Amino acid sequence: MNPFKPVKTIVDAVTFPFEVIFVVGICFVINWMTSPGVWWVQWVALGMGIALISKWAKALKTIIGAAVVGGVGYAVYRWFQNRRDNESTTLVNSTSTVTTN
Numbered sequence: 747m748n749p750f751k752p753v754k755t756i757v758d759a760v761t762f763p764f765e766v767i768f769v770v771g772i773c774f775v776i777n778w779m780t781s782p783g784v785w786w787v788q789w790v791a792l793g794m795g796i797a798l799i800s801k802w803a804k805a806l807k808t809i810i811g812a813a814v815v816g817g818v819g820y821a822v823y824r825w826f827q828n829r830r831d832n833e834s835t836t837l838v839n840s841t842s843t844v845t846t847n
Contacts, residue, residue, distance in 0.1 A: 752808045759805030766794045 748754075770791050777787040
């Protein structure tokens with residue numbers, strides 16, 4: 747498994763709109779110069795729009811997954827930290843009780 751795949755997914759979601767603008771722009775110029783009466787470029791724009799929404803959905807899924815993993819990791823960290831603090835407090839209380847007797 748590629749560990750950089752989530753990063754590539756996010757980078758693709760950010761850079762793909764520029765590719766869409768470029769491709770649709772080139773197709774628009776070609777359509778305008780060759781057959782201005784028939785606008786087929788709208789179908790190119792529709793297809794690229796669907797691809798863009800798909801990339802953004804995949805990136806959103808990656809971000810949500812990373813947030814869930816991070817949240818669970820933070821919750822586990824806090825649980826262990828609280829457990830350690832309670833044990834050290836119990837240890838301090840038990841040693842102070844022993845030394846005063």
